[in-house]
Amino acid sequence: MRLHGLGYVGLQSTEAGEWKTVGPDVFGMQVGETPDGVTRLRLDSRGYRFALHPGPDNRLLYVGWDAGYAQDLAHAREHLVAQGVEVHEGDADLRSARQVLDLFWFTDPFGVRHEIFTGQHFGDRIFHGTRATTEFNTENGLGHAVFVVPDLQQAVAFWRDVMGFETTDVIKLRVPDTEMWFLRCNERHHCVAFMAIPGLVGLDHVMVESTSMSEVGQAYQAAKRHGLKMQLELGEHYMDRTTSFYARVPGGWTLELGWGAQLTDEQWVTRYFDVSRPGASSEVWGHEFQRETGPAEVVRPVGT
Numbered sequence: 001m002r003l004h005g006l007g008y009v010g011l012q013s014t015e016a017g018e019w020k021t022v023g024p025d026v027f028g029m030q031v032g033e034t035p036d037g038v039t040r041l042r043l044d045s046r047g048y049r050f051a052l053h054p055g056p057d058n059r060l061l062y063v064g065w066d067a068g069y070a071q072d073l074a075h076a077r078e079h080l081v082a083q084g085v086e087v088h089e090g091d092a093d094l095r096s097a098r099q100v101l102d103l104f105w106f107t108d109p110f111g112v113r114h115e116i117f118t119g120q121h122f123g124d125r126i127f128h129g130t131r132a133t134t135e136f137n138t139e140n141g142l143g144h145a146v147f148v149v150p151d152l153q154q155a156v157a158f159w160r161d162v163m164g165f166e167t168t169d170v171i172k173l174r175v176p177d178t179e180m181w182f183l184r185c186n187e188r189h190h191c192v193a194f195m196a197i198p199g200l201v202g203l204d205h206v207m208v209e210s211t212s213m214s215e216v217g218q219a220y221q222a223a224k225r226h227g228l229k230m231q232l233e234l235g236e237h238y239m240d241r242t243t244s245f246y247a248r249v250p251g252g253w254t255l256e257l258g259w260g261a262q263l264t265d266e267q268w269v270t271r272y273f274d275v276s277r278p279g280a281s282s283e284v285w286g287h288e289f290q291r292e293t294g295p296a297e298v299v300r301p302v303g304t
C-alpha cells in the first residue's frame, strides 16, 4: 500500500470565521464557505485543502489522504481490512461533503480519524493567491502533518508496518528518551511525523510549502501584524533544509509555512540525528521555541 499524499485536513473551531481574514491576509489563501457554514481554504487547484467546522471547542476532526487512482483506493481498503483495521465506507452524504469521488475512513490506534479518498474536486478556476508571490508547492500533496501521540512505538508500527510509510529520519531530542520519527509516502521528506507525550493525542502542526522565500517573509510579517503568536520563530531546519515559521492560528492549531524543502530520492536511507549531545541542534538557524505561546488546543488528553 502506498498513498499519494496528504490531501486535506478538517478541524472544529470556535473561531472558524476568523479564517475569512487570516486565510487571505496572512497566508495568501482563497477562502470560501459551504451552505452549512464550513469555512474552506483553497491553496491550489483542489476545491479546498483545509475545512474549518464551527463548533463549541477546538479539535482535529479528520485527516484526508489521497490514494491516487480508484484501484489504489480499492487496494488500500483490502490491505487495511487484511491488517485488521476496521474500515467504514463513505456514503453519498460524506462523499458530497468532502467533494470526493470515493472514500473510506478508519481511526488510527489513538482515535484520530483518517479518510482515504480518490478524486478530490478541482476548483472551477485557476487558484489566485492574495499576493503576486503566493503560490503553494503541492506537487507531493498538501504538505505534512505532525502528531502528538501517547505511544511512539505504537504510532511508528502502525504508519510503517500497516500504512506502508517509509522512515526518512529519526531525531533523538534533548528530553531524555524522547525521539521524533519522520515518515513519508512520496518524495516529500516527511508526510507525517510523530512525537510522544504520555496521555496526549492530537495535531502538533500542519506544514504547507510556498514556492517563494519572499512569500514566506511577507506572510511572516503579515502574521505579526495580525497579532498571531509564533510557536516557532522563523528559522531553517537542518534535516530537510526548510525555511519556515510556525504560527498559532485561529482554532488553536499551528500552521507551518515553509520554503525550500529538500526531497528524498531512491537512494535515501534512514538517518539518525542525536541532538541531545551538547552543542548539537536540529536547526541551521532560528526556529526558537516560544514557550509563552502555550500548547496547541488541538492536542488533547486521550479519549476527550
Ligand SMILES: [Fe+2]
Pocket (backbone or CB within 6 Å): 144, 146, 205, 206, 207, 256
Ligand atoms: Fe513541520
